[in-house]
Amino acid sequence: MYQILKQIAITGIKTEAPPTTDESLRVVAQRLKAEVLAHFHGALAIRHVDAGSCNGCELEINALSNPYYNIEGLGIKFVASPRHADMLLVTGPVSRHMETALRRTYEATPDPKLVVALGDCGCTGGIFGESYASCGRVSNVIPVDVAVPGCPPAPYAIMQGILTAIIVAKT
Amino acid sequence: MRFEDLQIQVTQLPGAMPVWHGCVDADQWREACLHVRDAGGRLVALWGTDDTDRGAALCVHVALAWQSRLMVLSLPAAKGSYPDIAAIFPSANRMQRAVHDLLGLRADGAVDQRKWLRHAAWPENTFPLRRDFDDAATCTNGVDAYPFVKVEGEGVHEIPVGPVHAGTIEPGHFRFSVVGEGVLKLEERLGYKHKGIEKRFESMTLAQGARLAGRVSGDSTVAYAWAYAMAVEGVTGITPPPRALWLRALFLERERIGQHLWDLGYMGNDAGLAFGLAQFSRLREDMLRTNAALFGHRYLMDVICPGGVARDVDADGIDRIRHELKEIVKTVVTLRAIYIDHAGLQDRFVDCGRIRQDHAARLGLGGLAGRASGVACDLRAQIPSSPYDELGLNMVVRTGGDVAARATVRADEIVESLRLIERILSNLPSSDILIQTPDAPEYAFGVGWVEGWRGEVLIALETGAANRIRRCHPHDPSWQNWPLLERAVLGNIVPDFPLINKSFNLSYSGQDL
């Protein structure tokens, strides 16, 4: 226990709390919190669906939970079931084999719901495109509110996408 | 040269790794596999091609690691079938079924003839990798029925999980047959992410293919990009400048460290120690930021290209990496000790999800999971291509075969990779980092073979006219290890599955293709 506490003390707090180091990032983090609080009463619940990615986009979604981004600290939580979710975060081109599962997940998510498509693949089908095995972009299968490009998009870009989706929902 | 006394004529392919290629008939096909297995060799990959447009047949190929070299044997299967080798190498089972789904070639005598990669996206008698397959005519989604193995008996019930899972992981279906909480059987169903990668390659030039190769399994982008580049360099007969090769090793070891840090964090987290995830994922984020600052991409995608590498490192960059290494070594050593001393963690890790050494060897467990079960295989040590021949890897091997052993192998490999990186940085040769790739001859065959963080990644590449890809088969080590995960959970309880699964951390995308 002593070693754990010592290591925690040595590490200190890494979360990039609205810092002065990077103005544009700070705005993202803070506005996100305000929007979340205003519209989701302190808790935005996201269900991630990998619809056929190369798994690169998942690396960055997972990175959102590391101490630097600490996405849960902003009131955003990844949940285990679409029935608990306000938003679907969808990665990959949609493989034909995931098409049904994605549709069902969408239907299982209660209204009002938001969809953010992630990565070049989610936006356009990316390098995999459309084929006998791939439906291409996410919006070919379910309605999409916001699409975040990048291969994979960096964690801040993903946070920005989530924020944009919340604003779209307001109007 | 002759392949032993089997009367098989094989010739060495140009390239960085010792790869030999020969054509066989059906009898030699089986005999060669038996011979390699009995001599302690292993199955690396199995795939098919369609050469009917060249007046030849459908063809099946097997890559066997045997006595410090790779033997690629090709069998023209005029009658649409070839002798089963799953009875010799159990890991061939799913590969053979995938060859049937994609090309319509059957393994004669195979016990398991169920489909594997095909769900409902294309009909049973249509084969996407055939030359005459019309990609524009997409097939309508049908109903997908898969004959799972039924376990029956008093008190047995089934728990189906997925394809969409509770966490941020890739999709796949797991069917547990349980009594109470104990697992009697686990059956995996994969293929959900099949997005036609191999067909896609065939629409690309050799240069374009590099990007796609780096996206077969994003978490192993460096290993794939290197293997692909190696294959292209083989068919075009070039050797990248020495500095490029040393930088590739730097990238590969950084990828390994990054993934191992991540897995160690998540294994701690899945066993209830969130502290571990916070600590390890912080170190990893530091590395990703260094990657972005020095090499332009957090995961080093597209940094390796045929002919060399796209990014160099200067003296300041080397200083930054050195500084970071010191921090990682110090922290990993501390965290490793904390993990080992943590009674709650060890209670979950030790004896959990065990693969015994004899099973691992017989069933073909590979890569880091293999090394945690006493299978001492690592290309970097056994068949080192430049610069590993000069770096001298100390292979990490443990025999426990449980979650604890897989955690230890990771922690020790991090320390070893950090040592390699220090050697790379102090001995980095000065030269160009990229040379031009000349035109490739048509119908040339090349192989790339690289020890990624998960295990050995193989790329088998055949050229078409005008520098185009005629066929490219990427092989992920997950093919070999997925079936062993089914075995690892036997006798464990269902709630331990996420931890066991994480301790393997296999690629869905890499095997679904």
Ligand code: SF4
């Ligand atoms: S956008 Fe890039 S990283 Fe994301 S799934 Fe597609 S290829 Fe992979």
